[in-house]
Amino acid sequence: MFLLAKDTVKFSILVGFSAIFIDAVIAHGLFWDNDPYWTYWVTKTFLITTVFLFGTAFLGIGILPGLILTAAHTAILEIYYQWLAPVGLPQEPEWLDFNHLWVTGVPAHFLAILAGYLLALWLWRRNHPAQQIERAETRYFAIYGLLATALIVVVDGVLTQMVLLRDFPGITFFVQHILIGFVFVCAWTAYAGVGRIGWIVGSLMLALVWTAYNMYLGPRGLPLRPPTYSGYEDLWWRSFPGAFVSALVGWWLGGYLMKRRRNLEWTGVAMTLLFLAVAFDPAFGQTLPVEKGTNALLAGARASGEGMRVVGPDPTNMKSTQPINGEISIETSEMGNRWSHVQNTDGMRVRATFTSGDAQYEITVDKPMPRHPLGQYTTWSGVVYDHEMHGDTGIGTGKLPKMKPEIALWGWGTVKRDGQVIAAMAPVHIMVSSGERPMPGVMLEVDTEDKALAAEPDGYLHVMWPKVDELRMPTAQTRTRMIVGWIAMVGVVGLFGWLAYSAPGWRRKGVDA
Incomplete structure (x- = not known):
């Protein structure tokens, strides 16, 4: 049985959600007991919907079409995760082994997706009586969606990736954009039509969908480079406007060519040649600076002179102190807060030197702490600006008052005493507060939670300069x-x-x- 264009979209989306639910609960939950994480779930949902949307337009719905399309989807899925993408993103990439992909993966994914398809088919038949629909009515609709999507992706490859970003984003990037774009173009066309307003607003929405996917889920570089994620300026000042213009051009061109269907074969050849020309253009070898796509917010501070050091068994006891004299300089780069160190890991460069008693200390920090070692609270990938912590916030310790420092950082530092290294990877926490904020000044803590600094009698260092000499914020x-x-x-x-x-x-x- 064949469906109308709008019903084809509805049914395919129903299959996508039903199949990914069975895959998550039965295959990954009951069978494998693992979580391939968010990029996998979202991308696979689009892959399922794409395969069944395009296939349903040609084969219709039923048990036999379901078996054929499930087999096609399973083959595409295993090939995709064999050569194009790891699981685990946007957290930690993991390339699957042969056993997970082909030994258990093929039958498990086939059965899970088939179960989802049969569930969707049952629900559909209970609510939609059979109708006699000609296959051509939806076949051209699916071809139009695929043609428009391919044109948009090709134009985006030239305009956005080659001209604006000057970086080849990887084959996986284009595959993901085709999957998302095809489902979106078909769904939008079915509900908004092909008129001028629908085409323009649809282009805007597709650009937003792509930008959101690139921000939260879709990496660049795969499969030949480690995955990286675009930052604020690359996303909103380059990728978004480039995608919007590309969608306008590609969508319009797709409609124009569909009206002249005899030219579709030559269009396919031209698009293939253009895409290959773009991919192998020398300009794609010219990448952005080393910290490509980060677009960091920069801040820094400096303090010097007399200060104090907390001594005794309690690192937060401000009544048990001794004087120190020295200086500290802090430079930070805040790359974003997307909760994954693959997406953004902040930068820092800290150097503190001070004299305490008869000892001379030097502390340097240049490695961020993306997460708390035990996951007790967030470290915002290493650096955060103007955020509450300590007190009753659940971040840090409740023994200090609630405060909102202009700059706070967590990192791994090297500690020297009298020129000798006493710790090479010590946890360091620094806060910079000025003006009327609680506990103003620069606070430097080294291993105050575990007190595992073995060379120190108290097991930690806690130093504070009461006055900030210089403060620079990305206001x-x-x-x-x-x-x-x-x-x-x-x-x-x-x-x-x-x-x-x-x-x-x-x-x-x-x-x-």
């Missing part, structure tokens, strides 16, 4: 991002409000909704 960058964000939120409300109000058939006298 202008932060303000610009917030202004742009407010404008965007108000803009999309206005856009969708106008579209809803002016929808055909709803603007009647006395009716405005």
Whole structure:
């Protein structure tokens, strides 16, 4: 039985969600007892939906089409995770072995996806009576969706990746964008139509979908380079406008070519040659700087002169101190807070020297601590600006008052006493607070939680300079991002409000909704 275009989209999405549910609960939960993580779940849902949407347009729905399409999907899935992508992203990439892919993976994935398809088929048949639909009605719809998506991806490869970013994002990147783009173009076309407004707004929405996927889930570089994730400026000042223009051009061109179907073969050849030309263009070898795609927020501080050192069994007892004299310089780069050190790991460069009693100390920190060693609280990938901690916040220790330092960092440091290294990878926590904030100054803590600094009598170092000599914060960058964000939120409300109000058939006298 064949379905209308809109019903084909509905059924395929139902299959996608049903199949990924069975895959998550039975295959990965009961059978393997593992979690391949978010990029896998979302990308695989789009892969399932893509295969069954395109296949249903040609084969219709039923048990036999389900068996054929499930087999096709299983083959594509195993090939994809064999050569194009690891699991575990956006946290930690893991390339699957032969056993997981081909020995247990093929039958487990086939059965899980088939079960999801049969569940969707049963639900569909209970709610939709059989109709006689000609295959051609949905076949051209699927071809149009694939053609438009391919054109958009090719234009995006030239405009966004080659011209704006000047970096080849990897084959996996293009495969993921085709999967997402095909499902989106078909669903949007089925519900919004192919008119000018639908095409323009659809291009905007596809650009937003791609940007969100690139930000949270989709890496660059695979399969030949380690996965990296784009930062704020690459995403919003280059990728998003490039994707929007590419979608406008590719979507329009797809509609134009579908009206002249006799030219489709030559269009396919031209797109293939253009894509290959882009992929092997020497310009793609010119990458951005080493910290590509990070677009960090930079901050720094400095303090010097007299200070104090906490001594005794309690690192937070500010009444048990002795004087110190020295200086500390702090440079930080905050790369974002997307909860994965693969997506963003902050940068820091700290050097502190001070004299305490008869001893001379030097502490350097250049390795961030992306996570707390025991996961007790977040470290924001190493650096955070203007965030509450300690006190009753659940971050840090409740023995210190709640505070909101301008700069806070967690890292791994080297500690020297009188020129001798006494710790090579000691946990370090630093806070910089100025003005009327609680406990103003620069606070430097070394191993105050475990007190495992064996060469020190108390097992830790806790030093504080009461005055900040210099403080530099990314105020202008932060303000610009917030202004742009407010404008965007108000803009999309206005856009969708106008579209809803002016929808055909709803603007009647006395009716405005």
